[in-house]
Amino acid sequence: MRRRSCDLAIVGGGITGAWCLYFAAQKFPAWRIILLERSRIAGGATAHSAGVFFAVGRSDRERHLAGRSAVHYAAVRNRLTLESSEAPAYWIADSTALPALRKMSVGFTVECCQGDLEGATDSLGLRVVSDAAETLFYGGTSISMEPTAVATALIRHSALSSSASACEGVGVQQIDATAGAIDLVLSDGSVLTAGRIIVAVGPWIVNGPIANGPIESVASERDIRIKKVVALHIDQAPVSRSPAIFLYAHDAYLMPIPRRKQWLFSFRSEEWDVKVEGQGLTISQLDRNLARSILGQYFPDLVDHCFGGRVFCDAYTADLEPVVCSRDNDRLIVVGAGGGAGFRLAPGLAEEAVLRLV
Ligand SMILES: Cc1cc2nc3c(=O)[nH]c(=O)nc-3n(C[C@H](O)[C@H](O)[C@H](O)COP(=O)(O)OP(=O)(O)OC[C@H]3O[C@@H](n4cnc5c(N)ncnc54)[C@H](O)[C@@H]3O)c2cc1C
Known part of the structure; x- marks a missing residue:
């Protein structure tokens, strides 16, 4: 049996694994670090992500992660010259929501717009209607990037600037932790002996090829479930300075994506316990009806422009807090469960995971 060894193995080449590689290569330049990706x-989930970053958080921890992520995304946007677009952020929410919106925001303040919602058509560049007693708020900037390009650039930069490397088409099938090291049994039959391991397998944390032993224990301890995530595309080109509009009561938002000449409408699909593979996740009629009913309530002109979209799934903990869990005296770290916000929180989560390494 062929054997290799390394100081650190990172399992999973999505946005979380890519950020882990980036931080670990900087913090431990002398280490041999290998990222293993079973497919491409x-x-x-990263391939399907809308790539929207907005510095908000539901809890203190999420706000901390969002704040750290804001710093790191700003740094790599310049350093790795990543393509991105920015949109001023607005909320449509109940008039009493201002304290809650202010609490969620990280590094900016939310203010109330003057006048009624229907009068906001000019500032939003879209016709807005509303029967409800809702108000328009503004504050912050929402950013959109191509998640695949970001992950690829982080990995390429790490490989060029250190002895780290990434291998595609190599899945980890089993993790055996012994006293001195961790043996990873790989899909090609070889064994990689690692001093430490970070597991960042996204929704494969449940029912994936290594969903047993320590991975299973983290998934069951945090009650992780897999939920479908859907975002529809709206085939109407945003105008210059089009805003991002968050619909607070619906946990939904509209984001202009100028480089694709379309808007993106993200909303909560409630299909739980989906299988990451084999089931063929699709945008169902139920998803479309839900999206259209929310859009129709506020932006009736956009309903007939919904055309296609993105669908996959993500890992969610019971309390919606993402995971950075250590096992085996910080030699094995499981990171992820972004709960539909894993692109936004990935740098903060990866930084926390790498800081735990000894
Ligand atoms: C439609 C959609 C829109 C979204 N929009 C946004 C958004 O706008 N903003 C936001 O913040 N979040 C968004 N998300 C959520 C975000 O995409 C995810 O939270 C994030 O991509 C998760 O990244 P990850 O690296 O943890 O997982 P993944 O990207 O799934 O990466 C895990 C990787 O691990 C690999 N792997 C699994 N098992 C093994 C193994 N045994 N051995 C080796 N490799 C393995 C997999 O092949 C995979 O490449 C969206 C998600 C979807 C589906």
């Missing part, structure tokens, strides 16, 4: 780099 950034081919999992």
